[in-house]
Amino acid sequence: MSFLPNNATVGQRLRAVVTSPNSGVVSVIVLVCIFASIKSSVFISVNNGFNIASQMVFILLLALGMTIVLISGGIDLSVGSVMGLCAGVVAKLMIDGVPMVVAMLLAVAAGAGLGMVNGLIITKLGLPDFVATLAMFGVARGLLYLWTAGTPFLDYMTDTYFIVGGLRRPFGYLTVPIIVALLATLIVAVTLRFTPFGRHLYGVGSNSHGAMLSGVSVPRVRLLAYVCSGLLAGVAGVLLAGQTTAVAPDLGTGYEVYAIAAAIIGGAALSGGRGRAIGAVIGTLTLAVTANAMNIAGVDPTWQQVVTGLILLLSVILDRASTLLRSRVVQIPIQPVAATTAATAR
Amino acid sequence: MDMNESPEAEPEPGASRRSFLRGAGLVAGGLVGSSALLSACTPGKNKSADAVPASAASGAGAAGGALTGFSAYDDLVRTKTAGRTIKLGFTPTFLAEFFTQIEGAMFQRMYELETAYGVKWAYKRQTPAQNSFNSTQALIQIIQNLASQKYDALVVDSGGDFATMENAYRDALKSGTKCFQINMVPEMHFDKEDRFVFQSSVGYDNKFQAGFVVGDYIGQTLKGNGTVMQIWGPPGSEFADARQAGFDAALAKYPGLKVVAKGNGQYQRNTGFTVTQDLLTRYPNVNAIYGENDDMALGAAQAVDARGLKHWDGQKGVVIVGADGLLSGMKAIRDGKLTASVDVNTVDIGRYVIDDVFHSVVLGDAVPKLHWVPTRLVTKENVDIPEAYMKWSLKPAKKY
Numbered sequence: 001m002s003f004l005p006n007n008a009t010v011g012q013r014l015r016a017v018v019t020s021p022n023s024g025v026v027s028v029i030v031l032v033c034i035f036a037s038i039k040s041s042v043f044i045s046v047n048n049g050f051n052i053a054s055q056m057v058f059i060l061l062l063a064l065g066m067t068i069v070l071i072s073g074g075i076d077l078s079v080g081s082v083m084g085l086c087a088g089v090v091a092k093l094m095i096d097g098v099p100m101v102v103a104m105l106l107a108v109a110a111g112a113g114l115g116m117v118n119g120l121i122i123t124k125l126g127l128p129d130f131v132a133t134l135a136m137f138g139v140a141r142g143l144l145y146l147w148t149a150g151t152p153f154l155d156y157m158t159d160t161y162f163i164v165g166g167l168r169r170p171f172g173y174l175t176v177p178i179i180v181a182l183l184a185t186l187i188v189a190v191t192l193r194f195t196p197f198g199r200h201l202y203g204v205g206s207n208s209h210g211a212m213l214s215g216v217s218v219p220r221v222r223l224l225a226y227v228c229s230g231l232l233a234g235v236a237g238v239l240l241a242g243q244t245t246a247v248a249p250d251l252g253t254g255y256e257v258y259a260i261a262a263a264i265i266g267g268a269a270l271s272g273g274r275g276r277a278i279g280a281v282i283g284t285l286t287l288a289v290t291a292n293a294m295n296i297a298g299v300d301p302t303w304q305q306v307v308t309g310l311i312l313l314l315s316v317i318l319d320r321a322s323t324l325l326r327s328r329v330v331q332i333p334i335q336p337v338a339a340t341t342a343a344t345a346r
Numbered sequence: 347m348d349m350n351e352s353p354e355a356e357p358e359p360g361a362s363r364r365s366f367l368r369g370a371g372l373v374a375g376g377l378v379g380s381s382a383l384l385s386a387c388t389p390g391k392n393k394s395a396d397a398v399p400a401s402a403a404s405g406a407g408a409a410g411g412a413l414t415g416f417s418a419y420d421d422l423v424r425t426k427t428a429g430r431t432i433k434l435g436f437t438p439t440f441l442a443e444f445f446t447q448i449e450g451a452m453f454q455r456m457y458e459l460e461t462a463y464g465v466k467w468a469y470k471r472q473t474p475a476q477n478s479f480n481s482t483q484a485l486i487q488i489i490q491n492l493a494s495q496k497y498d499a500l501v502v503d504s505g506g507d508f509a510t511m512e513n514a515y516r517d518a519l520k521s522g523t524k525c526f527q528i529n530m531v532p533e534m535h536f537d538k539e540d541r542f543v544f545q546s547s548v549g550y551d552n553k554f555q556a557g558f559v560v561g562d563y564i565g566q567t568l569k570g571n572g573t574v575m576q577i578w579g580p581p582g583s584e585f586a587d588a589r590q591a592g593f594d595a596a597l598a599k600y601p602g603l604k605v606v607a608k609g610n611g612q613y614q615r616n617t618g619f620t621v622t623q624d625l626l627t628r629y630p631n632v633n634a635i636y637g638e639n640d641d642m643a644l645g646a647a648q649a650v651d652a653r654g655l656k657h658w659d660g661q662k663g664v665v666i667v668g669a670d671g672l673l674s675g676m677k678a679i680r681d682g683k684l685t686a687s688v689d690v691n692t693v694d695i696g697r698y699v700i701d702d703v704f705h706s707v708v709l710g711d712a713v714p715k716l717h718w719v720p721t722r723l724v725t726k727e728n729v730d731i732p733e734a735y736m737k738w739s740l741k742p743a744k745k746y
Contacts, residue, residue: 150441295624301610302581
């Protein structure tokens with residue numbers, strides 16, 4: 001850790017590693033990797049590394065948005081549906097002859113717009129985050145069903161879109177979705193760490209009353225958090241439509257659960273005020289590596305669901321343990337986990 | 347394979363209504379199940395596919411399915427049905443291409459029977475709210491509501507548990523509503539056959555008309571030797587279990603074929619893609635991939651592309667087989683994205699279930715509890731006929 005003195009002992013350094021945020025989760029990833037590489041040597045290969053990276057993209061983009069919302073003390077259950085609907089927007093517009101770039105921008109704008117609707121319902125009408133985004137979860141999905149009339153959008157792919165969707169790789173192993181996800185992570189990390197909006201997010205999430213008293217516009221910060229989440233879901237939708245080459249009405253179903261799981265594994269708290277961009281990456285990596293390892297190791301699909309659930313539990317328990325340890329070592333108080341200011345109660 | 351040889355005719359684009367309906371007559375008349383229906387309905391009557399309308403003045407302008415063109419018979423049926431309005435409900439689990447095709451085929455058949463015998467249809471489709479947390483419960487509520495509105499017949503498709511649905515059908519029957527289920531898996535419940543409550547279950551045998559067919563095709567294509575990867579539906583799906591049983595039965599004939607991996611593709615394209623990507627890392631030399639539905643098979647095909655592997659070209663490459671019988675799947679076969687797919691025959695599912703409703707509700711006949719439609723393994727060589735048949739179902743002569 002950066003606050004260690006230069007003359008720190010080995011023991012101090014070791015302790016710093018064990019108590020650093022996400023150390024528990026990282027140890028789970030390492031364990032899974034060891035297990036998988038014993039079962040099959042191909043697990044540790046450049047090719048598989050990029051498989052995992054390309055599989056992480058969509059959940060990572062949603063998890064970044066989810067992390068922002070969670071930090072602000074909210075939760076966004078609509079991201080999977082919004083991602084699916086935005087994929088539908090870009091596909092349908094391209095079928096109707098709208099140029100690709102315009103269609104993509106409109107789809108991302110649609111995502112941001114739906115996020116803004118979420119935010120407005122929450123801040124202006126005062127509905128709980130859970131309820132408002134649950135409604136959007138249903139509305140966005142239902143709209144896609146109505147719009148497609150159950151039949152997938154097809155025949156919108158162009159040569160460029162194959163590259164955008166990552167199905168063609170002009171830059172070696174790196175695909176456009178991976179590059180976009182890297183950029184998004186960087187932007188979110190910088191925003192959270194170095195901008196007033198980032199600081200306000202943490203303030204609003206951990207103590208909204210205090211933030212308000214110090215002059216932060218709490219509704220505006222929360223609204224912006226949902227816009228970010230919707231926008232990232234829009235970006236994910238644009239990329240996903242390029243990867244699936246067809247937009248089925250159920251596209252993106254269940255992704256909100258993965259996004260929440262990834263954010264939580266990465267250390268974001270449902271009670272708000274906590275979470276980092278790198279945490280979203282680590283959380284998503286945990287999910288992707290676990291699924292990839294189990295597929296390669298040949299774990300029965302029936303067991304995969306159980307194992308994924310247990311890994312989630314283990315990651316969070318280890319995270320709590322390292323937080324506890326840190327509080328003893330560095331003497332900082334533990335963040336309240338089940339604080340009474342839970343998002344849903346506001 | 348004899349599955350491929352179901353003789354069918356398609357209406358030519360722009361054909362007159364009569365030739366169009368005659369085409370329909372050929373379609374239905376050529377199918378085994380429909381022939382059985384014909385004989386059940388019209389014992390000993392002349393049923394030439396070329397029969398002309400017996401009485402154009404009375405509106406009988408068709409020569410399809412249960413229609414004979416023999417006025418003595420047709421008039422008797424018309425007397426029995428004329429003026430009768432059948433209240434018919436259709437409750438698919440969700441809106442999907444699959445059900446759109448089935449509904450279109452139902453409309454075609456309803457129109458044929460209406461034109462021939464004057465039977466009227468009061469039709470309503472109702473689907474549970476999307477992604478409701480428990481769509482089976484929502485579906486059962488719909489069945490209850492329609493039964494309380496005294497619907498004559500309901501065509502039900504559900505992902506619900508067999509016993510749960512049987513209870514719903516029993517309650518509906520108490521209100522006088524007969525339930526006909528489609529596209530479900532009664533073959534996994536033969537032990538309960540004497541207690542089946544549904545009037546008929548129209549669909550196909552997932553074991554021997556789907557799973558087995560694919561296993562046999564892969565065995566023949568690879569000449570009995572090679573490795574196979576399965577991209578499968580989620581654990582607990584009866585479809586997945588039944589198809590697995592049939593697939594295993596076929597594979598028993600080919601000891602040289604070995605299943606090396608099985609992944610859960612959750613019936614979704616993107617998951618099918620990622621799971622196949624993972625499995626190809628370990629088994630890059632796999633010879634065949636069986637995706638349990640078209641979406642997963644197409645995801646698998648993309649993973650094969652992404653890894654730079656070649657699709658089956660008749661000699662070498664990866665054989666990729668799906669199943670569904672969707673127009674989008676036929677296009678994928680035509681475009682060379684899928685090697686083959688099992689067409690589970692949405693069109694006949696729609697037509698047969700309307701026949702069953704007509705026979706059971708209007709004529710009071712006993713209909714078969716298990717009503718299988720022909721399925722076929724579609725490849726580039728024989729894609730034309732099933733594709734045209736599906737296109738026909740999507741352009742119903744009348745929408746209800």
